[in-house]
Amino acid sequence: MCGIAGLFDPVGLRPFDPALMRRINDVQSHRGPDSDGLHLEPGLALGHRRLSVIDLSTGDQPLFSEDGSIAIVFNGEIYNFQQLVPELRSLGLKFRTRSDTEVIVNAWRAWGPACVQRLRGMFAFALWDRHQQTLFLARDRLGVKPLHYAWLPDGSFVFGSELKTITSHPGFQRRIDPLAVEEYFSLGYVADPRCIYQGAHKLPSAHTLTLRRGGAARPEPQSYWDVRFTTDNPISAADAQAELRERLRESVRLRMIADVPLGAFLSGGVDSSAVVATMAGLSESPVHTCAIGFDDPRFNESDFARMVADRYRTNHTLDVVGSDDFGLIDTLAWLYDEPFADSSAIPTYRVCQMARRHVTVALSGDGGDESFGGYRRYRLHLGEEAVRRRLPLGLRRPVFGPLGQIYPKADWAPRPLRAKTTFQALAMDSVEAYHHSMSHLRADQRSALFSEGFKRGLGGYSALDVFTQHADQAQTDDPLALIQYLDYKTWLVGDINTKVDRASMAHSLEVREPLMDHELIEWLATLPSHLKIDGSEGKALLKRAMEPKLPHDVLYRPKMGFSVPLADWLRGPLAGRVKEAVLGDRLRDSGYFQERQLQRLVDEHQRGTSDHATPLWMLVMFEAFLRRHELSPEDKP
Template sequence: MCGISGIFDTTGERAIERDLILRVNNTQSHRGPDESHVHLEPGLALGHRRLSVIDLATGSQPLFNQDGSVGVVFNGEIYNYQELMAQLKSMGYLFRTRSDTEVIVHAWSAWGEDCVHRLRGMFAFALWDRSMQTLFLARDRMGVKPMHYAWLPDGSFIFGSELKVLTAHPGFARAIDPLAVEEYFALGYIPDPRCIYQNAHKLPAGHTLTLRRGAAGRPQPRAYWDVRFTNANPIALKDAQAELLERVRESVRLRMVADVPLGAFLSGGVDSSAVVATMAGLSAAPVHTCSIGFDDPRFDETRFAQQVADRYQTDHRLDIVKGDDFDLIDTLAWLYDEPFADSSALPTYRVCQMARQHVTVALSGDGGDESLGGYRRYRMHLGEEAVRGRLPLALRRSMFGPLGRWYPKADWAPRSLRAKTTFQALSMDSVQAYCHSMSQLRSDERRALFSPAFQRSLGGYAALEVFRHHAAQAQTDDPLALIQYLDYKTWLVGDINTKVDRASMAHALEVREPLMDHQLVEWLATLPSDFKIRGGQGKLIFKQAYEPLLPRDVLYRPKMGFSVPLASWLRGPLKVRVRQALLGPHMRGCGYFNTAAIDRLVDEHNSGLRDHATALWMLLMFEAFLRLNAGDTSNG
């Protein structure tokens, strides 16, 4: 696991200063504390920060082929590198290392841009082919590893693992993109390919970007992979359960290859527990496991994690997050480089911090809910779809639209009485309804929050367009498959993978994700949706498959999620900070917000009249971003 960076003169071969590439590369030194190297030649600079995991002795980067004509900087792991290495050796390619990095160099020489189709793993890399004057960027299919890039006014192209690499370049202009602000306050993160800054981009998952020196125009990213939901596999449920166990076992086995200490996160949920159970079956030694608990029992799952740890006799470590563990706000704002409002980034940071004291590589259960139908929102959406399927949209709008407007927002009430969101969703089409359910702040709440001037700068744009764009590519009319596809393109990449990448790399910890193996994802997309959700039970096939391996309490208890007690924090120990930050100069001076609306949110939350924890946390993280970038941003 590493950090990569680079500067490429697209127009010629102007010299690039060594101090410049060193400076931008070292902004991400936390990603690779073991080594730092750069390569310079006319019109090109490549930088690499290394966390040594495989081939500790000879895996340094940038890594070039024998004649020095093709080189790469690479972040991630290629899990099938040994198989590819054997294949490439049979084709006559010579290897000087045992690293997966050298496989990429020779795979390019053998197969060109199609090399990405051969790679199984998590990766973001930039490859330079001097003979072709070509810079080739690629990102893994599930977007586990990040890649940011931008064109500068002088014709230079810059890229890096983190956005801070771009902002460290003196030629990069930090003009905030209003559309990114709209997307952030809708979703709590800024989805690919947008960044908070207008001229910065994220390379989308499953895409490549090819730049040829001297070519006219700016090339666009090209998709090389997508998941297709057929839901037509004729396999019987019992046979599918057996095959699922074998596929997960293979995926975990591939991810247990490392030349450094390896362990796993164990939250007590189904997915991480299944990964640990599988690891235990593949390892002669006890598996190292780490859990984070909370001193608030409403958010604590440690007793379930302990059941799994006891069953498999893991080397288990537990840390408790205290009720006042919120001193990471500025740390997180710096790590994520742009506004990011998933509060579970706090315990994720802590569990990575603890894990790194004992291991360098940790396996996680991320991705299981998306592929297997584990979220409660999936079941709710399918229930709403049953109603939408019986009544035409015009009738639903006239019937449920007014109810959605008039029904009170009962944050304090039991879930069964919180009907406002459901009424609103029933008045919408399927894609709009799912965007509505995924929105941290609904469209009406954002309109109330934004100033009139800022709303005009949006030009009518709404975050719903992100979901519309992806839905048009989904090629499925299955209700569950459609929202799973939408989650793959938005939530999984923009929130889950971003959260884990930044939190883990802050501690130079590599996290691997066996349930996001693309071959496993492709196979799961062939299964009927009722293998995943049936009779109100999510993850049906997964839970039944693991019944012999995991306690029933772990498999069938209600999902808790990795949450923190935000509402009480914001009314209690964070109360003064919230008021000072949200009513302070950065928020008032940026011109984005209706300050009276912020005043009302703060007052209503503090009084206990309403629960505005989500909105206040989003605003607090946005203020931290503005403050850390004070003087460098403007509303473009």
């Protein structure tokens, strides 16, 4: 797990300043504290920060082919590299190291751009082939590892693991993209491939980008993989459970290969518990598990984590986070480079901080909710979809649309009485309704928040476009499969993987996700949806498969989530920060917001007449981003 960066001249052979390249590389030194490397030649500069995990003695980067014509900088892990070595050797290719990095170099020599089809893992890399005068960039199938790039005004190309590598180049102009602001206040993050700054891009998951000197001026990324939901596998429930256990075992086994201390996150939820139980069956020594507890019982799952730890006699470490642990706002703004509203980034940061004191690599349960149908919103969407399929949109819109407008927003009421969002969703088509349910601030709330001038500047753009574009590629009419596909393309990449990557790399910790193994996901996509959600039971297949291995109370308890007491913070100890941020100069001078609406949100939340925790937190984090925007990327909080 590392940080990569580079500069490329696609037209000529201009020399790049070594001091500039070092500065770009070092701005992400937290990603790789063990060593750093630079390579410069006319028209090219490559940088690498290394966190040593495999082949500690000979795996430094940039790494070169035997003849020196190919160079690579790589972030991630190729879990099947040991299986690829004999095949590549049979083709006459030689190895000087035991690293997975050299496997990528030789895979390129053997198969060219198709090499990514053979790689099983999480990765972002840039490979330079001097003979072909080609720079080849690639990102893994599920977007676990990040890769950003931009074209500079002088025609050169810059890339790096984090956006701060781009913004640290003096030639990059940091102009905020209003469309990215719209996406943030809808989704809580800026969706791939957009960045908060105009001219910067995220390489989408499962895409490559090929730059040839003298070739196309600005080539477009190319897709090399997609998940296809067929849902037509005739397998029985019992056989599916048995096969799942075997596939999970293989995925976990591959991710336990390391030359450094390895452990796992253990939240007490189904996904992380399944990973730990599987690890215990593969390890001759006790697994090291790490958990975060909260002093607020509404958010504390540590007792369930202890059940699993006791059952498998793991070396278990628990840290308790106080309900006043909100001092990371400015740190997170620096780490994430863009506005990022998932408040669970705070406990994620803390569990990574704690885990790094004991291990260098940690396995997690991330991706389980998306793949197995674990989110409550999935079940709610399927219930709404049953109504949508019985009544045409032309009938639903005039009936449920007005009800959604007049029904009060009742955050205080029991869930069955919170019908406003449901009525609104029933007046929409399936994709619009799912975007509606995923929006932190719905379209009407964003319209009330944004100034008239800002809305005119959007030119009609809506974050809904992100969902509709992906839905057009989904190739499924199964209602659960469609929203799982949308989550793979949006929520999983933009929120979950971004959150974990930045929080873990802040502490030079590598996190591996067995439930995001692409071969496992491809198999799960063949299964009928009723195996994943059975009536009101989400994640049914995984739970039943793990019944022999996990306590019933862990498998069949209400889902709690990794949350913090936002509403209490913003009404109590953070009240001053809220007023300073939301009513201060930065948001007012941005021209994005209606001042009266900002004042109303603050006043009603402080009085306790309404719960505006979500918009206020988003505004606080946006203001923290603007604060960072005014500083140099090198200025750490």
